[in-house]
Amino acid sequence: MRYxxxxxxxxxxxxxxxxxxxxxxxxxxxxxxxSQVLKETIQIIGCGRTDAQVHASQFFFHFDSxxxxxxxxxxRLNKCLPKDITVYDVIRMEGLPHARFDAIQRSYDYYIHTQxxxxxxxxxxxxxxxxxxxxxxxxxxxxxxxYDDYGCFCKSPLKYEHTICNVSKAQLFSDNNRTRLRFxxxxxxxxxxxxxxxxxxxxxxxxxxxxxxxxxxxxKTKVTPKTIIPVYAQGLYLSKVTYPYLDLPARPxxxxxxxxxxxxxx
Numbered sequence: 001m002r003y004x005x006x007x008x009x010x011x012x013x014x015x016x017x018x019x020x021x022x023x024x025x026x027x028x029x030x031x032x033x034x035s036q037v038l039k040e041t042i043q044i045i046g047c048g049r050t051d052a053q054v055h056a057s058q059f060f061f062h063f064d065s066x067x068x069x070x071x072x073x074x075x076r077l078n079k080c081l082p083k084d085i086t087v088y089d090v091i092r093m094e095g096l097p098h099a100r101f102d103a104i105q106r107s108y109d110y111y112i113h114t115q116x117x118x119x120x121x122x123x124x125x126x127x128x129x130x131x132x133x134x135x136x137x138x139x140x141x142x143x144x145x146x147y148d149d150y151g152c153f154c155k156s157p158l159k160y161e162h163t164i165c166n167v168s169k170a171q172l173f174s175d176n177n178r179t180r181l182r183f184x185x186x187x188x189x190x191x192x193x194x195x196x197x198x199x200x201x202x203x204x205x206x207x208x209x210x211x212x213x214x215x216x217x218x219x220k221t222k223v224t225p226k227t228i229i230p231v232y233a234q235g236l237y238l239s240k241v242t243y244p245y246l247d248l249p250a251r252p253x254x255x256x257x258x259x260x261x262x263x264x265x266x
Contacts, residue, residue, distance in 0.1 A: 001066060002096055005030075005044075005077075006089035006248060007059050012122045012234065013084060015052045017059075026050075029085065030061065037076050040067060047099045047241045048106060053233040055123075057109075058240050058250040062099040088251050097245065105168065107186040107240035110199050110231070111258045115179045124180070124258055125235030132206035134181075137172055140205050140215045144170035144185065144198070147219040153201070155193035155228070165189050172202070175261045182262045186240070196230035203231065 007030070015023040019031065027046060034042040046061040077087045111124035114132065144167050151163030169186040183199055201218075204210035218225055240250055 002062055002064050002093045004060050004062050004089075004091040004093055004097070004099060004246065005087060006091065007056070007061070008086050008088065008251065009056050009059065010084040010122075011050060011053050011055045013082075016054065017046055017048070017050045017056075026056075026059075026085065027061075029082065033077060033080050034063065037073065037080060038065060038067060038069065040065065045099050047103050048238065050238055051233050051236075053122075054236045054238070055234075056238040058248070059238060060099045060103075060241055060243075060246075062093070062097070086251075089248065091246070097243070102243050102245075103241050104244055105186055105188055105240075105242040106190065106238065107169075107184065108190070108195050109237045109239045109259075110183040110195060111235045111237070111262075112181040112183075112199075112203075112231075113179060114181070120258070122234050125232040127203055127231075129203065129206055132178065132203075133208055134172070134174055134178055134206065136212050137202050137206045140202060140212045141170050141172045141183065143212070143216050143219065149219070149222055150191055150194055152218040152222050152224045153194050153197045153228075154191035154224075155197070155230075157191065157224070160191065163191055165191065165194070173263045180258075180262050182259060184239075193228075193230050195236060196233070197228055199231045199235075200229050201225070 009026050014026050017026045019025050019027040031042055031044055042063050044061045044063045047059060050056055073090050074087055112127055113120050113124045114127060114129045116126060148164050148166060150165045151157040154163060157163050165187045167187045171184045173182040185195060201210060201215055205215060
């Protein structure tokens with residue numbers, strides 16, 4: 001029997017989702033905990049990969065087990081897992097749906113604060129922009145849905161068969177003081193480093209080091225910028241994963257605190 005597990009996690013203490021030798025990953029912690037609770041070796045497949053210190057407001061993985069259990073698995077997992085990983089749902093699935101390959105859309109949010117704030121450390125990225133040009137940043141964001149080849153905003157485009165991404169939504173929000181920003185993007189797929197590279201270029205626009213025309217030229221010509229500096233990982237959240245047969249709302253977790261007061265027109 002196949003099960004989907006709906007979780008969220010704060011990524012600060014992990015070297016990303018993927019299990020690799022010698023590191024602490026979310027996948028490794030989940031596999032170890034499931035194996036201990038179910039008393040069998042469990043291997044899991046996630047809906048994607050998040051980099052070191054990237055968070056997830058919504059994440060799914062699947063595993064197979066023929067064992068029947070007579071206890072509350074949701075309660076047991078949350079009791080055994082560390083405090084920075086939460087399980088929301090254990091869903092018994094029909095057939096063999098795939099947590100990674102069946103996902104039709106993923107959404108990410110990236111949070112920025114431009115004034116130093118000790119309460120946002122590890123949850124939002126601090127970039128001390130002085131009077132950022134939010135109008136130009138928003139104009140550039142509006143261009144993202146007009147193009148589908150994002151090879152220019154990728155760390156290693158040659159490893160992919162193609163670099164086409166169907167970006168369905170891209171928005172920029174700010175608070176009234178323009179000191180806290182949220183960049184939102186939804187697509188059927190994302191390339192390595194794509195979101196953090198895009199946000200880095202948006203910050204250059206906000207700092208008046210790059211024009212909107214120059215930003216669009218990268219998309220038009222598919223030429224990679226000479227300088228690519230991805231923004232910090234801590235501000236990035238995988239916030240929504242959608243399947244043809246499963247579309248659950250993201251639960252209110254730590255990212256909801258960051259959105260408070262930010263979702264106003266920039």
